[in-house]
Amino acid sequence: MAFEGLSIGEMAERTGLAVSAIRYYEDEGLVAPWRNAAGRRRYQRADLRRLSFIMVAQRFGFTLAQIRTELDRLPRHRAPTKRDWARISAGFRDGLDARIAQLETLRDTLDGCIGCGCLSLQACKLYNPGDAAAEKGAGPRYLLGDRPATM
Amino acid sequence: MAFEGLSIGEMAERTGLAVSAIRYYEDEGLVAPWRNAAGRRRYQRADLRRLSFIMVAQRFGFTLAQIRTELDRLPRHRAPTKRDWARISAGFRDGLDARIAQLETLRDTLDGCIGCGCLSLQACKLYNPGDAAAEKGAGPRYLLGDRPATM
DNA sequence: GTCGGACCTCAAGCACACTTTAGGTCAAGA
DNA sequence: TCTTGACCTAAAGTGTGCTTGAGGTCCGAC
Numbered sequence: 001m002a003f004e005g006l007s008i009g010e011m012a013e014r015t016g017l018a019v020s021a022i023r024y025y026e027d028e029g030l031v032a033p034w035r036n037a038a039g040r041r042r043y044q045r046a047d048l049r050r051l052s053f054i055m056v057a058q059r060f061g062f063t064l065a066q067i068r069t070e071l072d073r074l075p076r077h078r079a080p081t082k083r084d085w086a087r088i089s090a091g092f093r094d095g096l097d098a099r100i101a102q103l104e105t106l107r108d109t110l111d112g113c114i115g116c117g118c119l120s121l122q123a124c125k126l127y128n129p130g131d132a133a134a135e136k137g138a139g140p141r142y143l144l145g146d147r148p149a150t151m
Numbered sequence: 152m153a154f155e156g157l158s159i160g161e162m163a164e165r166t167g168l169a170v171s172a173i174r175y176y177e178d179e180g181l182v183a184p185w186r187n188a189a190g191r192r193r194y195q196r197a198d199l200r201r202l203s204f205i206m207v208a209q210r211f212g213f214t215l216a217q218i219r220t221e222l223d224r225l226p227r228h229r230a231p232t233k234r235d236w237a238r239i240s241a242g243f244r245d246g247l248d249a250r251i252a253q254l255e256t257l258r259d260t261l262d263g264c265i266g267c268g269c270l271s272l273q274a275c276k277l278y279n280p281g282d283a284a285a286e287k288g289a290g291p292r293y294l295l296g297d298r299p300a301t302m
Numbered sequence: 303g304t305c306g307g308a309c310c311t312c313a314a315g316c317a318c319a320c321t322t323t324a325g326g327t328c329a330a331g332a
Numbered sequence: 333t334c335t336t337g338a339c340c341t342a343a344a345g346t347g348t349g350c351t352t353g354a355g356g357t358c359c360g361a362c
Contacts, residue, residue, distance in 0.1 A: 009308065020351055028349090038358060040309060060257060077308090088262060096258050100251060106211060107247050110240060121344070160338065170339090171321055179319090189328065191339060215319070 005034070005042025015051045022051065028064050030054060030071060046079045054086070060096055156185070156193025166202045173202065179215050181205060181222060197230045204239070211247055 012019045025031050026041075031050055033041040050071060057067045070088055115145045163170045176182050177192075182201055184192040201222060208218045221239055225231045 007308080018351075021349080023310095024350060038309085040358090058349095080283075093258065093261055096254065096261070098253050100258065103247065103251050103254070107244065107251065110211075110244055110247070158338080172319080175320060189339085191328090209319095217331075267360095 002045070003045075005036070005044065008033075008041045008043070011043050011048065011051065015050055015055065015056065016053060025054060025064070029070065030064065030068055041144070044079075049080070049085065050074075053085070057092065060092060061099065062092075064085070154196075156187070156195065157198070159184075159192045159194070162194050162199065162202065165199055166206065168202060168206065176202070176205060177217070179219065181215065181219055195230075200236065201225075202230070204236070208243065211243060212250060213246070 006014075008022055010031050011017070011022055014021075014101050020032070023041075026033065031043070033043045040088070054064075054067055054069065058064075062070075073088065074084055074119050090151065112135065155166075159170050159173055162168070162173055166173075173182070177184065182194070182198050184198065185196045187193050200279075204222065205218055206217070208221070209215075213221075221242065224239065225235055
């Protein structure tokens with residue numbers, strides 16, 4: 001007997017995501033359920049892992065657009081294997097390492113500045129990022145942490 | 152002869168901020184210029200540093216609300232000294248350290264998972280944050296980095 | 303047959319950090 | 333006198349990642 005697929009409600013329950021969020025991910029092209037005769041969404045079991053991936057990737061600070069890019073690299077015509085996921089996770093790690101390094105550089109620069117209390121405009125390295133946030137233009141700024149522990 | 156204060160245009164030019172951003176910060180209670188006879192904003196020189204602080208703090212991932220909290224700790228009735236700024240920068244550093252530590256934990260957990268390629272729902276530590284993003288409710292999610300280098 | 307629950311769509315709302323737009327004031331320079 | 337530029341206010345728009353709401357379908361249980 002055939003596997004009839006998981007309902008959106010089951011997906012929500014198993015992943016902890018809200019039903020609305022899962023639908024939103026579909027709009028954004030992150031999951032692609034099929035529909036049953038009644039027009040209800042049906043998900044493959046592999047989609048559970050896709051959703052999980054999204055959740056984790058978000059904790060790591062990636063945007064949905066970036067996550068979509070990663071997910072698009074998964075094979076379309078067969079279920080992804082452990083190795084597929086591992087490859088993606090490794091790519092992940094690189095991004096994460098880069099981010100940590102960036103923060104550490106920032107911290108070291110700050111250390112150099114605490115003594116002088118400068119925060120002065122021309123001299124201070126903190127204002128001359130190099131990795132110019134300026135290129136970005138309008139829109140929200142993606143911040144560094146979820147809820148900063150202390151400050 | 153008295154110091155007549157800096158115009159918003161001068162502030163923008165010196166800090167690199169947009170005029171609209173500076174006005175926005177005023178709405179948010181981060182700077183408080185006075186007005187001249189014609190109703191134009193006039194800024195103290197010390198406000199340059201306030202704005203600079205905001206810019207740096209944002210690079211460090213703090214929200215404007217958090218930055219306001221820090222700025223509110225500056226003395227009101229005298230110009231802030233080097234030491235005032237240094238104290239604040241140090242508080243900053245603590246927050247930053249916490250954030251880096253958080254990311255590193257996340258990375259280590261990921262390392263443990265890459266081998267198994269698991270991303271499985273019950274078992275995997277990545278899904279059981281502990282520091283529950285779940286508490287948050289609606290609203291935007293603050294992400295980890297500005298523009299991830301690689302991924 | 304009608305009730306509840308799970309699902310559907312489409313549109314609007316929210317938070318943050320701004321920018322953009324529309325419409326107006328004011329002072330200096332040609 | 334007219335124009336230009338810098339400034340003013342208030343309101344609406346932008347982008348991300350959702351949620352909420354309104355209004356409707358579908359199916360099993362009572």
